Amino acid sequence: MNAPPTHSHDPPEGENLDQLNLAWYVDKVVQWLVFFGGISAIIFIIGIFVFIASQGLGYAVKELDLGEFFFSPLWRPTSEANPTYGALALIAGTASVAGFAMLIAVPFSLGAAIFIAEFATGRTREILKVLVELLAAIPSVVWGFIGLSIMNPLIINTFDVPIGLNILNAGLILGLMAAPIMTTIAEDALKAVPDGYREAAEAMGATRWQVVWRVVLPAGKNGLVAAVLLGVGRAFGETMAVLMATGHSVHIPTSVFDSVRALTATIAAELGETPVGSDHYKVLFTLGIFLFLVTFLINLTADLVVRGKRRNA
Amino acid sequence: MVSAPPPPETSAKIQVQVRDLTIRYGSKVALEKVSLDIREHEIFGIIGPANSGKTSFLRALNRMDQMHSSMKVDGQILFRGKDVHSWRNLYALRSKIGVVFPLPVGLPLSIYDNVALAPRLSGTKNKSDLDEIVERCLQRAALWDEVKDRLDSLGSMLSGGQQQRLTIARALSQDPELLLLDEFSIAVDPVTTMKIEDVLKELKKEITIILVTNLVQQARRLADNTAFFLTGECIEVAKTEDLFTGEVKDPRSRDYVEGRFG
Numbered sequence: 001m002n003a004p005p006t007h008s009h010d011p012p013e014g015e016n017l018d019q020l021n022l023a024w025y026v027d028k029v030v031q032w033l034v035f036f037g038g039i040s041a042i043i044f045i046i047g048i049f050v051f052i053a054s055q056g057l058g059y060a061v062k063e064l065d066l067g068e069f070f071f072s073p074l075w076r077p078t079s080e081a082n083p084t085y086g087a088l089a090l091i092a093g094t095a096s097v098a099g100f101a102m103l104i105a106v107p108f109s110l111g112a113a114i115f116i117a118e119f120a121t122g123r124t125r126e127i128l129k130v131l132v133e134l135l136a137a138i139p140s141v142v143w144g145f146i147g148l149s150i151m152n153p154l155i156i157n158t159f160d161v162p163i164g165l166n167i168l169n170a171g172l173i174l175g176l177m178a179a180p181i182m183t184t185i186a187e188d189a190l191k192a193v194p195d196g197y198r199e200a201a202e203a204m205g206a207t208r209w210q211v212v213w214r215v216v217l218p219a220g221k222n223g224l225v226a227a228v229l230l231g232v233g234r235a236f237g238e239t240m241a242v243l244m245a246t247g248h249s250v251h252i253p254t255s256v257f258d259s260v261r262a263l264t265a266t267i268a269a270e271l272g273e274t275p276v277g278s279d280h281y282k283v284l285f286t287l288g289i290f291l292f293l294v295t296f297l298i299n300l301t302a303d304l305v306v307r308g309k310r311r312n313a
Numbered sequence: 314m315v316s317a318p319p320p321p322e323t324s325a326k327i328q329v330q331v332r333d334l335t336i337r338y339g340s341k342v343a344l345e346k347v348s349l350d351i352r353e354h355e356i357f358g359i360i361g362p363a364n365s366g367k368t369s370f371l372r373a374l375n376r377m378d379q380m381h382s383s384m385k386v387d388g389q390i391l392f393r394g395k396d397v398h399s400w401r402n403l404y405a406l407r408s409k410i411g412v413v414f415p416l417p418v419g420l421p422l423s424i425y426d427n428v429a430l431a432p433r434l435s436g437t438k439n440k441s442d443l444d445e446i447v448e449r450c451l452q453r454a455a456l457w458d459e460v461k462d463r464l465d466s467l468g469s470m471l472s473g474g475q476q477q478r479l480t481i482a483r484a485l486s487q488d489p490e491l492l493l494l495d496e497f498s499i500a501v502d503p504v505t506t507m508k509i510e511d512v513l514k515e516l517k518k519e520i521t522i523i524l525v526t527n528l529v530q531q532a533r534r535l536a537d538n539t540a541f542f543l544t545g546e547c548i549e550v551a552k553t554e555d556l557f558t559g560e561v562k563d564p565r566s567r568d569y570v571e572g573r574f575g
């Protein structure tokens with residue numbers, strides 16, 4: 001056989017070029033750092049969930065009367081003789097306030113986003129964007145304070161009702177709170193629509209509004225839906241403002257002037273005064289798990305909607 | 314009409330008359346003192362290297378200067394005898410002038426909706442009217458046979474060459490009198506380019522076409538008259554054949570068509 005020489009003691013030339021240099025080591029280190037950074041965030045989230053679940057899940061599955069929990073409006077956790085843990089009124093409270101908030105926030109935020117992204121130019125646009133971001137930075141306790149000290153007397157005087165801490169108040173406050181974030185996300189979604197689409201439509205003789213309505217909104221609709229869903233999630237999870245502005249009374253509402261109590265506010269108000277490990281304590285954690293699941297589902301839906309957009313693009 | 318063939322120069326009405334057109338972006342001049350005439354039912358070619366002001370010329374014609382805040386246009390562009398700068402309803406002007414961009418812009422709509430968009434914008438609602446327009450425009454753009462079974466799928470799912478024909482169909486859907494094409498073949502394969510060129514030859518019977526092209530030979534194949542732009546100057550306007558047989562006023566025109574720079 002005439003096999004080519006194997007050069008068993010001469011290393012191939014490439015061996016000399018293949019050196020591990022500084023850039024290679026830096027790259028490896030950075031890769032590990034980023035990996036641990038990412039992993040730790042996930043570990044924290046899982047840790048929090050495991051903690052909450054360990055406090056409430058076992059109890060919720062084995063001992064809690066889930067029928068009562070979901071369908072009874074009687075929330076009497078501190079009753080000596082016969083405590084009941086019906087969360088229906090609390091769920092209704094959260095849902096009604098969040099729903100009313102969205103009635104306010106969706107038109108406001110989408111309108112603002114369309115105006116900023118499509119119609120405003122130059123300084124107007126920059127100023128509006130800064131304003132919206134400033135609004136988003138107002139702490140929720142300040143919103144709660146506004147609800148308590150400004151909206152409350154305003155509602156009492158305007159509508160001639162005995163108490164101004166109710167769905168109307170909390171819904172307005174919460175709507176105004178959620179709107180800036182929704183505006184920012186919706187505006188990003190509109191910005192992501194390529195300018196070529198606008199130019200092409202406008203070149204065909206479409207008016208500015210036709211361009212927005214026929215081309216930009218359909219193209220950005222997934223991002224807009226995601227913005228709304230994130231706003232809904234925000235409204236469900238908000239605590240301080242609803243604690244201060246809902247009136248905090250356990251009650252299935254029949255009008256916007258009714259006071260209600262939200263899930264989050266209940267946890268915030270009661271957990272500190274509940275003996276660790278008691279049934280009441282565990283039920284509060286069950287409320288937490290329920291809230292977590294709802295917001296998780298909303299965020300997941302938002303995420304899937306955005307992914308849907310990427311796939312179609 | 315007299316029976317003898319009229320002299321070629323006066324055979325057709327002037328559709329677009331450009332006088333002393335100067336275009337600036339900020340203080341930068343993109344096109345200076347251009348004057349030329351474009352006649353009905355001709356293909357008017359514009360050739361020239363990159364950044365010579367070809368796209369800016371089309372923008373000024375279609376009044377897309379509105380979308381580029383720093384763009385300033387001086388001089389006259391008479392479309393049907395009326396200066397485009399004195400049109401109050403720009404939307405009406407633009408709907409008479411179709412545009413095809415260098416890279417196909419398939420709007421994120423179905424194939425059907427892409428073509429039906431302009432008629433819908435101008436108020437056509439009747440489904441059978443729309444069906445008719447969509448089929449006719451896709452036919453004219455030589456795309457019908459390839460897409461007739463999937464009119465509901467997204468326009469952006471088509472291949473580059475199909476998308477470019479879709480944008481032509483879309484531009485035709487508004488029944489324009491003038492069609493502007495800006496380097497349409499940049500993202501299109503040679504076979505499709507030839508298909509589109511055949512389409513343009515057909516279309517010229519009905520409308521006027523301004524064809525900006527970076528392919529000198531494309532202008533030779535299609536254009537009746539051709540202008541040569543170079544860094545913001547209109548060096549030459551001539552019958553296309555003259556440009557290629559060397560009967561030019563400026564030697565730079567000959568150098569360019571012969572590929573000596575560009």
Ligand SMILES: Nc1ncnc2c1ncn2[C@@H]1O[C@H](COP(=O)(O)OP(=O)(O)O)[C@@H](O)[C@H]1O
Nearest residue numbers: 338343362363364365366367368369370381383
């Ligand atoms: N939107 C714009 N803003 C500023 N300058 C521009 C813009 N569009 C084009 N220009 C400039 O105008 C000149 C002509 O450009 P253009 O009309 O696009 O030429 P062409 O289409 O022949 O390549 C170039 O120098 C270009 O940089």
Ligand SMILES: [Mg+2]
Nearest residue numbers: 367368369495
């Ligand atoms: Mg160009």
